[in-house]
Amino acid sequence: MRWTKYLIWLTAAAAVYGIVYLLAHVGIVSRFFLLTMVQICIYIIMALGLNLITGFTGQLSIGHAGFMSIGAYATGIFVVTFGKPVSAALTELWGDRGVTDVAYYIFILTSLAVGALAAALFGLLLGLPTLRLRGDYLAIATIGFGEIVRIVLLNTKALGGASGLPVKQSVDWATAYWLMLLSVVLVYNFVNSSHGRACISIRENEIAAETMGINTTKYKVMAFALGACFAGLAGGIYANHMYLVHPNSFGFLKSFEILVMVVLGGLGSVTGCILGAAVMTIMNNVLAPFPELRMIIISVLLVVMMIFRPNGLMGATELRLPFRRASATGAEEGSGHDL
């Protein structure tokens, strides 16, 4: 039963990949479509990370773009510094063959890991002192963190300063897609583990959780570092795809956009934040031909959403496969679908 479920999800994921690959290969979809795909993947990973912190552990963080920029810069600098020598060494070793490309691809994946780990480290460093704060105080501390990162990057000449850091494009949509799926699986499993349940208990009632013997600081820091790690990964993909890493691309507004995606999709829902990130990114890009109206339409939709579905598209529930509960009980007709 469980395995059939995974198999179906995997087949669906592979089918999406196959269709887009075919369309891209034949040349039916444009570069802009593929860019939109990559952006969706980046924001899904970002939203997953923030959902761990805000949705599941209940800690309001508004500095998520700060972690993204740390990941983007760490990856960018790694690629810029080692890219050329590594590429030259590999060509010398194996010549102009497929194995060289594979090795370079592994190097790029390593750069993404560097970005994710750098962000996780900062998440840990920031989380340890600040997660003793609660609610509003933590939100303010994370805003401060995001701004500090931005200003420091802007003023560090070695990292490009206000000109930004140009990085060659070496991650395509397929890599972004599979990494996004990997992130979804990781987050889903974390949330459904004992660690995840500990995090949820902190969200529900921190004092009660502590009384029950849960080390709240430990789990808050864990969720925070993990969320930062995903933001770093997303930043790394961004750096390797978007040609230029610029500090102002990761400002307070970006943090807020991510929060909007999570809230729109549903705090505490993995499928919800996937939906939220996809809807927001697609809306932004589909409405691109109407620049005068784009931001107005998006804002109006958000207001309407919050009136009619204050808990987000999915609330705290998950999108499930139809047969799972329908086979368990036929009493409540239709309840097994969708939700």
Add this chain to the structure above:
Amino acid sequence: MNSRKKRTLCTLMLLLCGALILAGCGTTTPPAQPSGNTPAAGGGEPAAGEPINVGFNLELTGSSAEFGLSGQNGMKLAFDKVNAEGGVLDGRLFNYISADNKSEAGEATSATTRLVGENVVAILGPMTTAAVLGSIQLVTDNSVVLITPSGTNARLTINEDGTLNPWIFRACFIDPFQGEVAANFALDALGAQTAAIAYDIVGDYSVGLAESFKTTFEAAGKTVVSEERFSAGDTDFRPIIENIKATNPDVIFVPAYYNDDGRFVAQARDAGLTVPILGGDGWGSGDMVGIAGAENMNNTYYVDFVSIDDPSLAEFVSEYEAAYGRAPDGFSVLGYDSALMLIEAVKKAGGIEDPEALRAALENLGEFTGVSGTMSIDPETHNPAKSAVILEFVDGVKVFKQKVDPK
């Protein structure tokens, strides 16, 4: 739990997503008909040939929207005019596609990607440096010419290692030249012995101007007594104004954008600083006086590309006012001129099928007369050599002060 209702809503949302994705695909089909914005050309069909697609990648929203909107008006005016006259190359008309980059580098990359997908032969814009930086690689890879009307940073056309970015052009002079002009004006016209500089550390533009001002000013044997830094978006400048006041400079140079500098000027005057305040072309917007107050703006000067009350601009100004019901600013003129550059290059190349020919035509445009004056593009650096003007604010009105030629 009200699962049926929830389910319906979720299904609706999913359908919406699907529709949006499909709509996204829809826009990517090859445009048999020019999409949107096709200007009317006397109601008749184009005489011959397909339209020439040109993309605008502009700051239509966000912090620099004022620049993008002005630039867009100028560009549209130029293309509408040439279309009304029957187009170029035996009746081929220009079809422009506008894209918003939200004044942000990542969105500019996104906008450029979209425009490249629409098979544009050239992209006009972005207006600001960071947004152009996000597009360089993409236009280079796809052999699309990019002309930025007002991206003044030297690194846009020349990389740090001294190599040329072959596909990037500009219709304005570069940052160091503005700082130089401001410094020379302070020395010669204002007779300044000491100067203070307050600049936005966040903006490369501001840093570049401040550096060249300092170099030129100090090269003349005078001293910069105070260098203060702020960040774009700051609202309280009083601490740095107090610092500047303590050093008692003859002139203050504040080379940032209009919103920050507007607040700076207002607060400096409040603090009793009456010395002349100078700025760069980032002041060239209608909002500056609104933010600072007309009274406070007296005794301030800024370097601009063009002066609207220049008699040689009269025809352009009246055309612009007839089309948009408002006076043009420096960015509209530069937008217009960048469009003229492209139109000239298309004529010179004799076609748009070969991107390299169009690029070479732009590079070797030679002496070229636009609205902002005569300019010539240096094939080595892609920077035009052209004159600058100093404008003075008198009771909230910009008045042409003097013209400064490149040395």
